[in-house]
Amino acid sequence: MIKRTKGVTISQVADAAGVARSSVSRAFTRPDMLSPETVTRIMKAAEALGYVPNHTARALSTGRHGNVGLIVPDIANPFFPPLIQAAQLEADRSDFCIFLGNTEENPKQEDKLVGRFAGQVEGLVLASSRLSDERIRAHAGQLPLVLINRDIDGIPRVLIDSGSGVREAVEHLAKLGHRRIVYVSGPSNSWSNKQRRTAIKAAASRLDIVVETVPAVLASYNSGRNAVSAILATGATAAVAFDDLTAQGVLAGLSEKRVSVPGDFSLIGCDDVLGAVTYPALTSVSNRSTEAGRVAVSLLLDMLQSRAIRDVRYVLETHLVVRNTTAAAR
Amino acid sequence: MIKRTKGVTISQVADAAGVARSSVSRAFTRPDMLSPETVTRIMKAAEALGYVPNHTARALSTGRHGNVGLIVPDIANPFFPPLIQAAQLEADRSDFCIFLGNTEENPKQEDKLVGRFAGQVEGLVLASSRLSDERIRAHAGQLPLVLINRDIDGIPRVLIDSGSGVREAVEHLAKLGHRRIVYVSGPSNSWSNKQRRTAIKAAASRLDIVVETVPAVLASYNSGRNAVSAILATGATAAVAFDDLTAQGVLAGLSEKRVSVPGDFSLIGCDDVLGAVTYPALTSVSNRSTEAGRVAVSLLLDMLQSRAIRDVRYVLETHLVVRNTTAAAR
DNA sequence: ACTTGACATGCAACCGGTTGCATGGAAGTC
DNA sequence: GACTTCCATGCAACCGGTTGCATGTCAAGT
Incomplete structure (x- = not known):
């Protein structure tokens, strides 16, 4: 039978290392503020106890949880997987996690998902959103938003032309x-x-x-x-x-x-x-969907960092790939 | 320019409604504990202020954040999108959100993702995991885990035959x-x-x-x-x-x-x-990948609810789908 | 030897909810 | 009318971190 170990807290580490909770916190977030010996001592204690910082608690006090949401109308549509993959990769590069939402092409479902995501992501990428401009604008007022294949003034967007x-x-x-x-x-x-x-x-x-x-x-x-x-x-x-x-x-x-x-x-x-x-x-x-995913997330992360919204309109051009279903007219 | 509205807290609602914070909390989580009039008064105040419960704070105190993680080796492989979609749908039915991870077929990346997810999901589904049995067992010790297409004793799993x-x-x-x-x-x-x-x-x-x-x-x-x-x-x-x-x-x-x-x-x-x-x-x-996704999440949610780990081994049989590329031999 | 300042650390408030327990008033019982 | 019972609500501690400010220490500056 497998049993679950439950959370080691910062306080336990603090006790073990003989320091204050704040020092443990600093050892993990701003080790430069502490003397090197203290840091190692704390780290050793943390290691021994198997301490892992609690993501939720951290998010609560800092307001940053390192997640971004990605909402697509239909995962099963082969257009999206490469986009999702690229988005995930790009997020990962900055240690962000991706929340994935699938709306089944349904604006109501999309609205619901945005709402549910809102509380736990720092920003959102809406790919081929089926929402009205109005709704999108409303959501953009709540949290940083980047659009893929929707062209709305004032909201950063990546367009595959x-x-x-x-x-x-x-x-x-x-x-x-x-x-x-x-x-x-x-x-x-x-x-x-x-x-x-x-x-x-x-x-x-x-x-x-x-x-x-x-x-x-x-x-x-x-x-x-x-x-x-x-x-x-x-x-x-x-x-x-x-x-x-x-x-x-x-x-x-x-x-x-x-x-x-x-x-x-x-x-x-x-x-x-x-x-x-x-x-x-x-x-x-x-289709350029890979680039679109990557650029959208990159744009979003930029926004999160600078806390500013720039009116970006990033256009990706497409080209014809000639294969075997076209020939001269009879 | 779009400006962001920032969080309305439970305290503000409490003040507006002339009640204690705890009552506001209860109005949202266990309205039956309050008199109907109080509830409506609180709700009205909340509505007016545009209050939305803070997911993170709630998660911190309850320990439940309503997310489950799904990790796949390659989103772009057409086998997975239907699985992901089904998982998402099933999670959604219970108001859970899906965290999606893509490992690029790389065990190290998979380990890293599991670690990062661990803090913010209540459970995890690993599809076609590339990790060693040992690592999987280790993770299963940390949080509820369901496997797809991996057959490890003692860990709930869904197998496509x-x-x-x-x-x-x-x-x-x-x-x-x-x-x-x-x-x-x-x-x-x-x-x-x-x-x-x-x-x-x-x-x-x-x-x-x-x-x-x-x-x-x-x-x-x-x-x-x-x-x-x-x-x-x-x-x-x-x-x-x-x-x-x-x-x-x-x-x-x-x-x-x-x-x-x-x-x-x-x-x-x-x-x-x-x-x-x-x-x-x-x-x-x-391929039954849709069922696999659905069943895996359903199993996981069951585990979360009952707080128990049963040694489930769910086998999905596959069948021939006859279409138009087979006919009698000449 | 005395001040000054830099640096390491601790204290305590805070993030925004949840929840066990206490309280007070209304209704029910004898 | 006094006593119990029950229900609605409030109080305050708690979840597990982060962070501004205060404090103490020690070395450099004069």
Whole structure:
């Protein structure tokens, strides 16, 4: 049977070392204030007793607990794991821990999580938040906040500009001779979706290409698959999907309808999360999610240190990665 | 400019409501101890002041902070996100927050994370821990611990048995008339690989099927693709791949060689991480990672409540998920 | 030898809650 | 009407650290 050892306190160490509690505290936090001998004596006593500073108590008196929160809409979406990983790594470099929250794409859940996190993190990163600007502003009033893929004035944010990559995608399709294309859109309250749709329309109109939008509701395989009939009905010869998951769904749907890719139809995804591991390899727009995670946390930690909020707007450009789902129009 | 509102304390609420601090505390934690009118008065005052209980202070005096830690070796491995998600959901149901740690497959990093988490979580789930039994036992002495995919006596654990699913895969192929199959193996030092290979051989010999092993070196798309020539050279009519990524590579390689799946060749993956989002949909062995995450957290919360450690060994069997890459042998 | 100052350490208040025990008043009992 | 019982509330200690200020000591400065 395993039994649990319970907390050794600073007082016990103080007694053992024959000093005041404050000296023990200083031995751990500002050893330069004490004579070297005292420090070693205290350390030895602490070691012997197995003393470990109580994080909670420390947090209570200092107001700093060394945690930051990261809230994402859907961990299972392959876009996020690399972002989370990078965020965690960056936090770790400064000895911070990451609280992870998953909102299931649900603003209410997100609000709830922010509230619950608020008391125990020093700052928060909201990735692809589904909250209203208003709610985000309200939260930003409570604690340091950094956004990923939400563009709100006055709140530090890291934006992955999929616009640049999408523009390249449209140019790529234009060069291949496609004159009529479809944008398979994602969640309507997603900032990225808005951004991509806008970029596509702008690029297309500049290149004299007709774009139609087919909604896929959720960013998922199934909605992509279900959108296929609507896509084909437009008479387009190519499509850009909101993300790779959706694209993969479209790919499946097309295949079922005996439309070959890229022979009969060209398809481009976004976020480049599946491109390299599926067949045929998906042409897609790179995502930069790793950098986004790292930069967001780094920004947040900066804010915590300087206690200042700068109006940072950090933009990461994306590019088209050409693989095997695009070819010349028939 | 956004400015931050700082903490309203229980004392301020007490003053505003004209009661003692303890009453305010009780209004929030055990309202039944107070008269209804007092409670409403306090609540009204709290509301007006924007009071929110300080989580840290509460944790200090109660010793319960409502957090559990989850440590995984690699968030980016598609096996884990569903597990994490499920764990988070389960924790959430009991108003617990999840601390997420990523060890990069590094035991030292894992040890460090456990140490850092220890002070601020009530319990810990270690998924596919890379620590030695000894270290795990040591940690288990410090705080409640639940393991996923590690089998250590005396420590509650959740194990995913991929053997059962692999057995079903072989039976499925046998029923379809395949007499000669290939196992496309994964990393030689992987415990799962060993488990799967063993299960395949046992099942095959029982069913009078010939199995050949083709190594794929790494569990990846490319090594799967490169293994195709060797696979076809064996004259087999079906293959089981170490994991879905490898299977997807094999699928791509077969397609390039004009071998149609499942018409000419049947293919089964493992872990079911891609099956539902690729085309053709991959027949695969389920991974149960969602259940594993949920059960592990649930077990942990139980332990926290009952303050007891039971020697639980929860085994999750896997099953074959038949999709569209398997058919009758020619 | 006396002041001055630097330095090491202790004291005690504080962070913001929780909780066992004491108290006082109202209701219930005889 | 006096006595118990019970309930709502307050008091104060406590959780385990941190930190501003006071104190004591010892060496350097004159």
